[in-house]
Amino acid sequence: xxxxxxxxxxxxxxxxxxxxxxxxxxxxxxxxxxxxxxxxxxxxxxxxxxxxxxxxxxxxxxxxxxxxxxxxxxxxxxxxxxxxxxxxxxxxxxxxxxxxxxxxxxxxxxxxxxxxxxxxxxxxxxxxxxxxxxxxxxxxxxxxxxxxxxxxxxxxxxxxxxxxxxxxxxxxxxxxxxxxxxxxxxxxxxxxxxxxxxxxxxxxxxxxxxxxxxxxxxxxxxxxxxxxxxxxxxxxxxxxxxxxxxxxxxxxxxxxxxxxxxxxxxxxxxxxxxxxxxxxxxxxxxxxxxxxxxx
Amino acid sequence: xxxxxxxxxxxxxxxxxxxxxxxxxxxxxxxxxxxxxxxxxxxxxxxxxxxxxxxxxxxxxxxxxxxxxxxxxxxxxxxxxxxxxxxxxxxxxxxxxxxxxxxxxxxxxxxxxxxxxxxxxxxxxxxxxxxxxxxxxxxxxxxxxxxxxxxxxxxxxxxxxxxxxxxxxxxxxxxxxxxxxxxxxxxxxxxxxxxxxxxxxxxxxxxxxxxxxxxxxxxxxxxxxxxxxxxxxxxxxxxxxxxxxxxxxxxxxxxxxxxxxxxxxxxxxxxxxxxxxxxxxxxxxxxxxxxxxxxxxxxxxxxxxxxxxxxxxxxxxxxxxxxxxxxxxxxxxxxxxxxxxxxxxxxxxxxxxxxxxxxxxxxxxxxxxxxxxxxxxxxxxxxxxxxxxxxxxxxxxxxx
Numbered sequence: 001x002x003x004x005x006x007x008x009x010x011x012x013x014x015x016x017x018x019x020x021x022x023x024x025x026x027x028x029x030x031x032x033x034x035x036x037x038x039x040x041x042x043x044x045x046x047x048x049x050x051x052x053x054x055x056x057x058x059x060x061x062x063x064x065x066x067x068x069x070x071x072x073x074x075x076x077x078x079x080x081x082x083x084x085x086x087x088x089x090x091x092x093x094x095x096x097x098x099x100x101x102x103x104x105x106x107x108x109x110x111x112x113x114x115x116x117x118x119x120x121x122x123x124x125x126x127x128x129x130x131x132x133x134x135x136x137x138x139x140x141x142x143x144x145x146x147x148x149x150x151x152x153x154x155x156x157x158x159x160x161x162x163x164x165x166x167x168x169x170x171x172x173x174x175x176x177x178x179x180x181x182x183x184x185x186x187x188x189x190x191x192x193x194x195x196x197x198x199x200x201x202x203x204x205x206x207x208x209x210x211x212x213x214x215x216x217x218x219x220x221x222x223x224x225x226x227x228x229x230x231x232x233x234x235x236x237x238x239x240x241x242x243x244x245x246x247x248x249x250x251x252x253x254x255x256x257x258x259x260x261x262x263x264x265x266x267x268x269x270x271x272x273x274x275x276x277x278x279x280x281x282x283x284x285x286x287x288x289x290x291x292x293x294x295x
Numbered sequence: 296x297x298x299x300x301x302x303x304x305x306x307x308x309x310x311x312x313x314x315x316x317x318x319x320x321x322x323x324x325x326x327x328x329x330x331x332x333x334x335x336x337x338x339x340x341x342x343x344x345x346x347x348x349x350x351x352x353x354x355x356x357x358x359x360x361x362x363x364x365x366x367x368x369x370x371x372x373x374x375x376x377x378x379x380x381x382x383x384x385x386x387x388x389x390x391x392x393x394x395x396x397x398x399x400x401x402x403x404x405x406x407x408x409x410x411x412x413x414x415x416x417x418x419x420x421x422x423x424x425x426x427x428x429x430x431x432x433x434x435x436x437x438x439x440x441x442x443x444x445x446x447x448x449x450x451x452x453x454x455x456x457x458x459x460x461x462x463x464x465x466x467x468x469x470x471x472x473x474x475x476x477x478x479x480x481x482x483x484x485x486x487x488x489x490x491x492x493x494x495x496x497x498x499x500x501x502x503x504x505x506x507x508x509x510x511x512x513x514x515x516x517x518x519x520x521x522x523x524x525x526x527x528x529x530x531x532x533x534x535x536x537x538x539x540x541x542x543x544x545x546x547x548x549x550x551x552x553x554x555x556x557x558x559x560x561x562x563x564x565x566x567x568x569x570x571x572x573x574x575x576x577x578x579x580x581x582x583x584x585x586x587x588x589x590x591x592x593x594x595x596x597x598x599x600x601x602x603x604x605x606x607x608x609x610x611x612x613x614x615x616x617x618x619x620x621x622x623x624x625x626x627x628x629x630x631x632x633x634x635x636x637x638x639x640x641x642x643x644x645x646x647x648x649x650x651x652x653x654x655x656x657x658x659x660x661x662x663x664x665x666x667x668x669x670x671x672x673x674x675x676x677x678x679x680x681x682x683x684x685x686x687x688x689x690x691x692x693x694x695x
Binding site (some may be wrong): 014019124131137148220225229230269 | 330335
C-alpha cells in the first residue's frame with residue numbers, strides 16, 4: 001500500500017474532511033466579520049463573544065424554555081442579532097465617523113464585558129449540550145467514521161455562506177448595500193435609508209456569528225471563552241482573505257481549515273501557529289490579502 | 296498610693312496585652328486562574344476555601360493575624376512569575392497557595408526558593424514539584440501526575456487495557472502526565488503505541504482522536520485537563536470511539552469537568568481524585584458550607600486542598616510562634632496532618648503531602664440523585680501506593 005509522507009491515504013482523506021469541517025466554522029465567522037467590515041468599516045472584536053452568546057442562548061432556550069436545537073437555530077441568531085442592533089444603534093453609530101481604532105477598542109471592551117458577565121453567571125468550565133437525536137450517530141465512509149452532525153455542519157455552513165454571497169453580490173438589496181459602502185451620501189440622496197441598512201447589516205453579521213455558535217454548541221465545550229479561543233484565528237483568516245472581501249473570506253476559511261487539519265497530522269505542535277505563519281507570508285507578498293482590493 | 300496602683304495596673308495591662316499581642320501576622324497570596332479554563336476548579340473558590348480555613352482555625356483568637364490576597368496568573372508562566380515576585384518583594388506575602396497549571400507552578404516554585412518563602416501547591420499536577428524540581432520551600436498538597444497515573448492508568452491496565460495512545464496537552468503538565476502514565480503502563484506489562492502533542496488550549500480534537508482511532512490502541516489516554524478534556528471527551532463520543540470498543544482514560548478529570556460534560560456524555564468514565572464532597576459526613580458538611588458561599592457549586596479537590604493546606608500551615612505557625620520559612624516548613628513536615636477533608640496524613644521530606652487517593656466511576660444519569668451527585672467510589676489507593684516511593688525519588692532533598 002502506498003503511503004504519503006508516512007500517512008496511509010485513508011487516514012489522509014479523513015483528515016482532509018475534518019479540516020473542511022473546521023474550515024466551515026472559520027468561513028462562517030470570517031464571513032460575518034467581512035460583511036461588517038465591508039459595510040461599516042468596523043473591526044468587530046465582539047464577534048467571538050457573539051459566537052459564544054449564540055451557543056449560550058441555545059443552551060438557555062433548551063433549559064429555560066424547552067426549545068430544542070432546531071428552534072434554537074432560528075431563535076438564537078434572532079436574539080443575538082437583536083442585541084447587535086442595539087449595540088450598533090447606541091454605541092457604534094456614535095463613533096462611525098472616527099478612526100478604525102475607536103471601533104476596535106469599543107468592540108474589544110464590549111467582548112471582555114460580555115465574557116465577564118457570562119463567566120460570573122455560568123462559570124468557566126462550561127455547560128453540557130447534546131447533539132440533537134436526529135443527527136446522532138454517523139456513517140462509516142470506509143476511510144473514516146463521519147459523525148452525521150459534522151456532515152450537517154459542513155452543509156449548513158456552505159449553504160449559509162453561498163446564500164450570503166449571493167445576496168450581497170447578486171441581488172438588488174446587495175446592490176444597495178454595496179452602493180452605500182462606496183458612497184453613503186450619494187446613496188442616501190437616491191432615497192435609500194442608509195443608516196437603517198447599516199444597522200441591519202451589523203445585526204446580520206452578528207446573527208451569523210450566533211448561528212455558528214449554535215452549530216458549535218453540541219461539539220465544542222460551551223463556555224464563556226469559546227469565542228476568544230477562536231476569534232484570533234478567525235481574524236487571521238479575514239486578513240489573509242482580504243479585509244471586507246466576501247468570497248475571499250469563505251474560500252480562505254475553508255482552505256485554512258484544511259491546512260490546519262493537515263498540520264495536525266504531520267506536525268501537531270505547529271497546528272496552532274500555522275495559520276499565523278501563512279498570514280505573515282501572505283502579507284509580505286500581498287499586503288491587501290489574497291482577495292483584497294488595494295486601496 | 297493611688298498613682299502607684301494605677302501605674303501597676305497599667306504595667307500589668309501592658310504586659311497582658313503584650314502576650315496577647317505577641318502576634319504573628321501572615322499574608323497569604325492565592326495565585327490561580329480566575330478567568331480561564333481552570334477558573335471553576337480553582338479561582339475564587341480557592342479563595343473562599345482559604346477564608347474558611349482561617350475562620351475554622353480561629354486564627355484571630357490564637358494571636359495569628361491572617362490577610363488573604365488573590366490574583367489571576369492567566370495560566371501564563373511569565374504573568375505568574377511577575378505576580379509572585381511582586382508579592383514577595385513588595386507586598387510582604389509569606390505564602391503563595393494553589394497555583395494550578397504546572398508550567399506556572401514550576402516557575403513559582405523556583406521564585407519561592409530564591410526568596411526563601413513558602414509555597415503550598417494544590418492546583419498543579421506535575422510530579423516534578425517533588426521530583427527533580429523539589430524545593431525545601433514547597434509542599435505539593437492535593438495530587439500529582441504520578442498518583443493520577445497509578446490510579447487511572449493502573450486500573451485501566453489491570454482491566455485489560457494493555458495498549459495505549461496518548462493525547463497530550465503540549466506543556467509541562469501534559470508531558471509529565473504522559474511520562475508518568477506511560478511508565479505505569481509499561482511496568483504493568485502494557486505498551487504505548489503512539490502519542491500526539493496537542494496545542495494548549497485547544498478546541499477541536501477530532502483530528503487527534505482520528506489518529507488515536509486508527510492506532511487501534513485499546514485505551515486512549517487523555518493527558519490533558521479542563522476545557523481540553525471536556526472537548527476531547529465530547530468529540531470522542533461524537534466519533535464513536537467508545538462505541539467502537541476503544542476506552543477513554545481521562546487521566547485528570549475534575550468534578551467541575553463532569554458537571555460541564557453532563558452525565559449523559561461522561562457516564563462510565565474512570566477517574567482519580569483525592570477528594571469528593573460526598574465521601575462522609577464531614578466532607579458533606581464542609582462542602583455544603585462551601586457551596587453556599589460559591590453560588591451553589593461544590594468544591595473541587597483543588598479547592599479542598601487549599602483549605603487543608605492552609606489549615607496545616609496555620610497549625611505550624613501556632614506551634615512555632617514564627618513565620619520564618621525554614622522553621623515553619625520543618626514544623627509542617629514534623630506535625631501529622633489532620634483535617635475533616637483529607638483525614639490523617641503527613642508531609643514527606645520531599646514536600647509531598649501523603650493521603651489516600653480514590654478511584655471513581657462517573658454515574659449513569661439514572662443513578663444520580665441530583666446536581667453534583669456524580670461519582671461512585673470503586674477503589675481506595677493507600678497513600679504509600681498512590682505516590683512515588685522515596686526510594687525511587689529523584690529529589691535531592693531525599694538522603695539515600
